[in-house]
Amino acid sequence: MTAENITRVILNNHIPSGIPKPSDFTVETVSAPTAEILKDNELLVRPLYLSCDPYMRNRIKGNGGFYVPDIQAKAAITGHGVCVVEASSSNKFAPGDHITTGLFDWAQKAIVPAEGRRKVSETDRVSLVDYIGVLGMPSFTAYVGTVVLGNPKKGETLLVTSAAGAVGQMVVQLAKARGLRVVAVAGSDDKIEFVKTLGADVAFNYKTCGNFEHAIHQAAPEGIDIYFDNVGGEFLDAALMNMRHHGRVIPCGMASQYNIAADDEYRMENFSQVIIRKLTIIGFLVMEYYPTASFTEFIAEVSTLYACGKITYKIDEIVGLENGPAALIDVFDGNSVGRRIIRV
Amino acid sequence: MTAENITRVILNNHIPSGIPKPSDFTVETVSAPTAEILKDNELLVRPLYLSCDPYMRNRIKGNGGFYVPDIQAKAAITGHGVCVVEASSSNKFAPGDHITTGLFDWAQKAIVPAEGRRKVSETDRVSLVDYIGVLGMPSFTAYVGTVVLGNPKKGETLLVTSAAGAVGQMVVQLAKARGLRVVAVAGSDDKIEFVKTLGADVAFNYKTCGNFEHAIHQAAPEGIDIYFDNVGGEFLDAALMNMRHHGRVIPCGMASQYNIAADDEYRMENFSQVIIRKLTIIGFLVMEYYPTASFTEFIAEVSTLYACGKITYKIDEIVGLENGPAALIDVFDGNSVGRRIIRV
The missing domain is CATH 3.90.180.10 (Medium-chain alcohol dehydrogenases, catalytic domain)
Known part of the structure; x- marks a missing residue:
């Protein structure tokens, strides 16, 4: 043979x-x-x-x-x-x-x-x-960050970057399912159209929006309660200036920095807002949530919503x-x- | 009259x-x-x-x-x-x-x-x-940050800056009372001597220690579980590189930045460690804890320890x-x- x-x-x-x-x-x-x-x-x-x-x-x-x-x-x-x-x-x-x-x-x-x-x-x-x-690692990442750690409450406003990506698309839908207002950010008009079909209340293209801090404020004049951060860097800094007091930041990825040499990585200006606005920032690794009760809850909720057409992926x-x-x-x-x- | x-x-x-x-x-x-x-x-x-x-x-x-x-x-x-x-x-x-x-x-x-x-x-x-x-606002600040938010566990290592100050001296003692190893940082030899009398296991002078990241590592080769941060800036960046996975950072003050013009404020390099090390950062305002059960517990614990000479201030x-x-x-x-x- x-x-x-x-x-x-x-x-x-x-x-x-x-x-x-x-x-x-x-x-x-x-x-x-x-x-x-x-x-x-x-x-x-x-x-x-x-x-x-x-x-x-x-x-x-x-x-x-x-x-x-x-x-x-x-x-x-x-x-x-x-x-x-x-x-x-x-x-x-x-x-x-x-x-x-x-x-x-x-x-x-x-x-x-x-x-x-x-x-x-x-x-x-x-x-x-x-x-x-829909049941994969990025989807579960969205669940852990949004539901388990983000402590979302009906009526709050959630901001998510890379909103059309593997994680972001599920963040948008999980937040909407809980009655939050969702501001979605992505990098092309196609992506913006897509996240609107998922239920995002406002969406904008970070490549064409101009000043980030201003763009977030325009999209959410009431401020941000939860920022699900997939990009890090300058956008994170701008988001900090728009957080409501007692807001939560879930740093999940730093896509804006991945292709950049270490010496050129963005240096953060607005960390003091964590004190001023009494923010909680929670880093996590999704692999540590396999298997836990949260994983069981994720599978139960998402597979049900998916089977009855209330979530797409x-x-x-x-x-x-x-x-x-x-x-x-x-x-x-x-x-x-x-x-x-x-x-x- | x-x-x-x-x-x-x-x-x-x-x-x-x-x-x-x-x-x-x-x-x-x-x-x-x-x-x-x-x-x-x-x-x-x-x-x-x-x-x-x-x-x-x-x-x-x-x-x-x-x-x-x-x-x-x-x-x-x-x-x-x-x-x-x-x-x-x-x-x-x-x-x-x-x-x-x-x-x-x-x-x-x-x-x-x-x-x-x-x-x-x-x-x-x-x-x-x-x-x-001993029962004042900075002392209660130490209590909220260390005990209420820091989630300290016996055997863990706590790092505190401005350790000889109004907040820091109580952080050292509250952490020692809970069985933590304490690394205390201050800015003069007198202060270092003082924090050692409070029970700090290791103490160093940030003005003479050389590279911060290295100095913290020397003082705590096992890494830091809780960083009670009174200074912000470059020292915070160095502490992030020494945090153990699942560590907690309690940003309480930014004394290193207070005398600096806005344009010259330190820009943070190591925020990505929050993801890599799965850190939780919790900003807070002590005034929001008056009056709460935490305040009652603080008064009860600290006034008792103080009356029987187990805490000094x-x-x-x-x-x-x-x-x-x-x-x-x-x-x-x-x-x-x-x-x-x-x-x-």
Whole structure:
């Protein structure tokens, strides 16, 4: 029997700054790993869907300073996904199982640790792709930040940036479902149209709005109670000047800083507003909420709302792992609406 | 009957930046206000003690951007104190009562609103000066930040700046009483000696320690669980790089920035650590905790510990309101150990 060939995507070298280019990645053909080389508690998996997420930019800088380990130079890209198990040395998973949670290689087949994975199944209400979509990590991130930590109260105003992205689209809908007024910010007219269809009360394009502080004030003269921050940098500073007293800031991502060299990162001017306005800022890592009661509540609420059509979730699907680098670069460059996934 | 003359201290003009000078204030002699001009719910009071606090620097900049109203140019300095009521148009207070809480004019007699004042009495355990000392606003500030918001756990490490000040000295002792390891930072060798007598496990002088980030790491190689921040600026940035995951930052003051012009204020580099280290930052205003269950608990705990000698509180007393400007300037310049008060 001859060895099976598979496609794999590797990072050529760390990319400290700038928008990555196609030449920063290699799509290569290699021999597939086989069940014979499984060690204890490992799985041979075949990814069905892999995701391209903004936070991955920080994992290819080579600075090791992020909350998820760096992707190594000359090694496969790793990210979230939904896979089918082809072989298992774990008593928790069997061939044919579908799994998600944790990182998977961008390869048509890969060996991964069984630890921390979660078995998922297709039902009449939920398809496999939904586990990387409406029930996926970014969606749960939105839930933890908005519902668990944000302490939202009916009638309050929530501001969210990257509102058309994988996290933002769910923040908008969860906040609206709780009776909040939602101000959504995104970077193109298409995205603005999209977030309005999700229920955002006001939406504006940060690339054309002019002064951020003024634009937020125009959109929310009453001030902001919760700022769900996906971008950091100058916009965060502007948001601080618009927070109501006792407001909550949920710093979830810093997309505005991901492509910037360390020395050029934005330096914050308005931190004193935390004292003046008595703000609470809560950093969190969504992985620490798997599994918790919050995760159970998330699955129950969101799968129900989704099944009855009260929540939508936009997936921006690209077909073929060989198109992975371009798909990922698009996300880093802001050229994607919804959650960008690769159908492997 | 001829009018009674009193001493009063006024601010000549707003002082946007720099350490204030004696010539920025006027000690003047004016006619005393009298009971005849009391409106409804006002008190004619005679201050016994007035305090000089670092936060007052932000109230003489004329920018109106702080959490306590600006002191007006050509008007009396206002601050915390303990007063005796000489006349009252409020049914809550009678002549001879002692009161505290809220702001009082720096004048030997003044008319103030009765609203928000609190009656206090001398007992065999507590003298009047203690209401501006161990039971005063800075001490309660330490309690709210450390105990109510900091969520301290035995064995954790707490870092506090301005540790020899009115707030810091109580933070050190409250944390030690709860079994925390305490790293105390102050700006002179005298202050360092003082905070060690309070129980600080390690203490260092920020003026001579060299690189802040390194100095904190040397003092707490295990990392910081709670940073009680009285200084802001560069030291806060350095502390963020030393926080343990899930650490709490209690931004209480920004003494490093108070004498600096707005354009020269420090710009923060390390805010991304809030996400990376999953930190919680909680701004608060102590006045919002009067009266609450926390205040009752504070009085009960601290007055008991104080009466049995398990807590001390250093007061740095200056006699005579005419010495008020110099006493205040000392505090802004860091030349005071403990809480600086004026015995009027």
